[in-house]
């Protein structure tokens with residue numbers, strides 16, 4: 001039985017990846033940090049909480065990383081833990097860097113010093129392309145990070161490559177473009193929209209958003225975790241862009257959600273009104289960022305060819321999945 005450690009087990013991707021690995025017969029160790037919040041709702045909804053062995057591991061603490069890897073002796077290590085909210089990284093750049101950069105260094109040092117056979121996956125991101133220098137973006141496109149989050153991820157991306165080249169470790173980075181799902185955190189624009197529109201339907205509470213003009217290449221998290229696993233099953237480690245190759249404006253994502261809910265609406269600039277002229281969505285400047293990533297679209301030909309990976313979902317099935325889940329959660333009839 002293969003053993004895998006997944007950091008970020010309480011996050012969106014952690015849950016889906018754990019479900020995938022369990023279905024393939026792995027023993028899954030879910031690494032969690034100390035937290036007093038509502039933590040296991042995703043693992044509960046996915047029906048896998050009791051099949052995962054939870055272990056304590058904060059990425060900013062090298063000693064607990066070493067102890068857990070020593071005890072578990074994993075075959076594969078998926079590093080999904082991060083301060084992943086771009087907006088917050090402007091307000092908390094140090095904690096973002098500590099977890100997203102030095103946290104990765106802490107793991108790679110343990111693997112290099114004591115566990116060279118462990119295959120390592122690093123969660124890199126399309127945010128590294130930032131102010132894009134080439135369209136579509138592929139593995140060789142120059143990075144131009146636009147937030148402390150993206151800067152920290154560029155560091156860990158290159159560190160993973162450097163440890164592969166310096167010490168012959170099996171390290172892979174997936175440069176994943178935005179991927180969403182019903183398990184997405186409520187602060188990200190897609191889930192904020194699906195949850196917020198359901199709430200508006202139920203209570204009339206106006207949804208407040210920021211810049212709706214940017215474009216994202218959105219996929220489904222369920223498809224993307226499969227690509228992570230495939231990377232670690234190859235003969236040689238490598239880095240891959242994972243994306244759909246289609247890009248959509250935030251406004252059009254919102255429109256698709258409203259259509260899915262059968263709500264007649266009208267956009268006036270960045271704001272949205274119902275058929276009686278009442279607000280559905282209002283602009284709030286506090287959700288604008290100091291620097292924006294305007295347009296992302298990925299080229300995943302390398303992953304299609306080497307990994308034989310292909311997404312099964314479309315943007316339409318993603319929207320449907322997210323809307324249905326929020327309607328059920330918030331019992332809107």
Ligand code: NAP
Nearest residue numbers: 008010011012013058059080081082084123125176178179
């Ligand atoms: P997420 O839902 O925000 O989950 C992040 C996870 O990291 C949570 O489990 C969180 O634990 C954990 N974490 C945060 N700080 C930690 C620390 N100091 N020590 C240990 N764990 C810590 O993120 P996601 O969407 O699943 O994304 C997974 C990874 O892929 C992240 O590294 C993200 O940056 C990257 N990524 C995401 C996307 C995307 O579109 N989703 C695209 C590209 C790359 P708590 O529950 O305790 O907060």
Ligand code: F7E
Nearest residue numbers: 084086125126127177178187188189190209210211214287
């Ligand atoms: O923003 C705009 C915002 O926070 C998308 C993370 O998983 O994907 C994610 O980062 C866009 C931006 O995702 C609101 O300005 C407007 O242009 O959903 P987001 P993100 O920043 O693209 C990448 C690949 C990651 O790696 C990250 O970890 O939507 N936007 N109004 C808003 N965004 C938010 N969150 N909230 C708003 O009210």
